Every structure is written in C-alpha cells, then in structure tokens.
Amino acid sequence: MKLSIVIPLYNEQESLAPLVEAIAKVMKTEGYSWEIIFVDDGSTDGSFDEIRSLKTLFGQIRAVRFNRNWGKAAGLSVGIAHAQGEIIVTMDADLQDDPEAIPALRAKLEEGYDLVSGWKKIRHDPASFTIPSRIWNYATSILAGVKLHDFNCGLKAYRAETAKSLEIYGERHRYLPVLAYWDGWRVAEIPVTHHERKFGRSKYGFNKFLRGFLDLLALLFLRRYLRSPLHFFGLIAMLLIGAGGLVLAWFGIQWGITGALHIRPLMLLSLGAVIVGIQFFSFGFLAEMLVRMSPHQLYYIRETIE
C-alpha cells in the first residue's frame, strides 16, 4: 500500500532538507512505499531549487510549482489531485508538524476512519494565536456538529477517495474535517506533537480568525442552500411581500371606503417591505444563476517534477 505525503509550501527553503530527511527516516523504519508531493505556492526564496536538488537524493519526490502565490487551499487541492497512494497524508513544510505521527495516523485510519486529523494538544505558538484559535475551534465544533479540538492542524491522513472528494479552494482548508463529516465520511482525531517554527515566519496573522468566521457562515449557508439559493432568499422575500402586501391592501380598502388616502408611517414601511422583498427575489434568482455557472480554475502551474 502506497502512502502519499502532500506538502504545500511558501518560502520554506531552510526547512525542506531536514523535513525530507525526517520523513524518509520514518518511512524506512515503517517499511512504507511512499512519495512526497511538494506544491510550491509561488515561493520567491529558492525553495523550488532546493526541491530540485533534494530530488536527486530522493527519487520519491514529486513537485508542482505554481506561477504565483495562490494560497494553501489551492496547494492542497493540486497536491491531492496528483497523489497516487491509497493513503494521503498532508502536512506543513515548516517542521512544526512531526512525521513521527504518520504511523499513528495511519493506524487510526485502519480502525475504520476516512479522515484522521492531528490535534496539536500542546501548541508551540504565541498566546495571541492559541487563544483565538481555541475559541474558533470551539465555535466550529458547535456550529458544524462534529466534535474535534483542532480543525486546522496541517497534519492529517485520509483514505485517497475521501481526500480526492473534497473541494478545497478559498480558505476552506481550515474546515476539511467539517466538509468531510457533512459528506458522510468518518472523521477522527488523535493528539500529535507540535514544534516551534525554526525557520522563516508564519504566513498568517490575526485576521485569519475574522475571515475564518465569515467562511464558517458561508459554509453553513452553502451547505443548506447551495443547490437552491432561492429557498433562502425566496423565504425572506415572501415574508416581506406578504406582510407588506397585507397592510397595503388594508390601506387600499380604507381608501376605497372613505375616499381619503392617508400617508402613514406604517404604509411607507409596508411599501418598503414590498420593494425590499422584490429585491430579495432578484438576489435569489441571481444566486440560482451563479450556481449554474461552472467554477473557474483558481491557480496556474508553472512546472512539475515527476
């Protein structure tokens, strides 16, 4: 059984050689047949030259190079698409994830899971990072309905079929266990060792939490309404038009009986409700049209190493 290790990277030159050596050591001890798929997400620091020279030492290395920085999600998506193994492990390139955890992740998969996520139980990141991250993980597990401690750990193992079924774009790499769980895959978590960053620096700042929250709202919305957005917008539209229409009808009847039309706040409010309601219908129809448009390619590849 072959194991594919997918590693997205952006300016991680110094980490690559020790990373490959650490992986090769574990693979040798375990006797796995394996490959590494590096996805160079537009590095400007010579990371790709480093990969080229590592390839001369380790034939198991394959690589994809983007033409610019397209983000970690695109990197994971391309790497997983290229992977040939029955089991796919993803990890970060910065030596924070420990390849020693791979056999345990694999053993957990074999217990009958489709995705096993690493849990950085003891984290070596600044508190300004770990505290918001705890809150974010807690909120995600409540809203998504899947109990994990750490959704965004870079270190994860999948059955190939599961990994390849996920649509990873935008910032969705933070929610992969959620997406998998919603699609009916069996998801588990095991604690993994986490190290401090030795080289380079983190590519993400605090705003990843704010954006992460908006992404979660979008996911919850898409989950229910992706195939029928008009069910969402149409419901609001009908409520507004219904309530506004009734009140306007009442004013109309009074007008007919008394012959005098009184412009009243309630009447203006109802008129507003009807107009906004019609707007919501238009939004809904537009959204329906968007759904029917095919998604665009979100990255371009400069070169590959096979």
Ligand code: UDP
């Ligand atoms: N990464 C990437 N593209 C990006 C940003 C990050 O491929 O645009 C990679 C990065 O090189 C690393 C992994 O994603 O291998 C995780 O990034 P980082 O360590 O900066 O995140 P943190 O651990 O600080 O959350």
Ligand code: MG
């Ligand atoms: Mg990191």
